[in-house]
Amino acid sequence: MNREIIDISDYTILLEEASTENNLIDSCFFDEPVIAIAFYGAGDVGLTVKFDGKTKEFHHTKGMVLSFYADNMVEFEHHVSKLKSLQCLVIATTIRNIDKLPNGEGQFLEQYLYQLIHPKDHYVEGPVFNMSPEMFQLVEQFFSNTYEGKIKMMFYKSHITALLSHYFGQLAKQQNTKLNTSQIEKINLAQEILLSDLENPPSLTELANRIGTNINKLKIEFKAQFGVPVFKYLQNERLKKAYSLIKNEQKTIQEAAWAVGYDSLGSFSNAFEKKFGYRPSQV
Incomplete structure (x- = not known):
């Protein structure tokens, strides 16, 4: 401690x-x-x-x-x-x-x-x-x-x-952009669904259907709750998970990229550097 x-x-x-x-x-x-x-x-x-x-x-x-x-x-x-x-x-x-x-x-x-x-x-x-x-x-x-x-x-x-x-x-x-209790519960459920499967997340249409809303409301209310659009939130969570896998679980860069849904190592490395300011090889 x-x-x-x-x-x-x-x-x-x-x-x-x-x-x-x-x-x-x-x-x-x-x-x-x-x-x-x-x-x-x-x-x-x-x-x-x-x-x-x-x-x-x-x-x-x-x-x-x-x-x-x-x-x-x-x-x-x-x-x-x-x-x-x-x-x-x-x-x-x-x-x-x-x-x-x-x-x-x-x-x-x-x-x-x-x-x-x-x-x-x-x-x-x-x-x-x-x-x-x-x-x-x-x-x-x-x-x-x-x-x-x-x-x-x-x-x-x-x-x-x-x-x-x-x-x-x-x-x-x-x-x-204030959300009521019902809206917050739905958006928090959307967050849980995304975090439960970072490698193969649902499409916006599927995600909206699963929480009982439409795509337009999902986009507006998700950004109001979390400060970023759905795709940006998902990308950030993927990269944070990859960072943890490399630093704390000694996964290779390729293994970390695959684990969070990136097929291209180049795309993964570029996104990683844009978020953290350095390449995954420097973790």
Whole structure:
């Protein structure tokens, strides 16, 4: 279990990473009331939030962004297993620091996360959605960088600003295209269908039929929920899976490409470099 806590510009940054061959429950509390945004990377760890006799569970956290208010009565449990590792970045601040935050970020918190600034319970949940590809890549870089000392702090500061910019930008887009509960359930089902078979995903027509909608609504609502079109989302998930296969499971580039549905090694390498900034042979 690796845990790093850094204080930057009235934010507290928490980086957590863990993998295990056996089941592991990592439990934590905050010492004082906080407003926080948790960004979950590639691990897909299970999360349970406990407060005042209540329980909230998240079974699939890969790529999830969770905003919340929590006081010291709230317990967070991460359920780590061989297939569900932990990779989580938390950006937290306190209500008394809202006006001190840089770049007008306090105003954005007030505008987009009003219910967290004015909580009515020990735990208040804000928007929960999936990261855009740009956000996911930024989160990955927090865990993969090898900088030290002042250079590392400079790196963290710049990436926190970039990550929050994408976060508030995605919230703004979602407010312009709000989905009701039924629409969100259908689009989340579409996501599960895509992720269940990255090698041979359904066509847009088949996907729309399986979730009970039409192609036009699928395109509009999927982008509203996840920030990117269906095909772009699928491509990003394929490449992230391939990256994990090469780095963590020592698969060859050819094996990784085939596993996520690429027949052409050249097309795979070009798409990989466009997303990550380097060739798969450099992983």
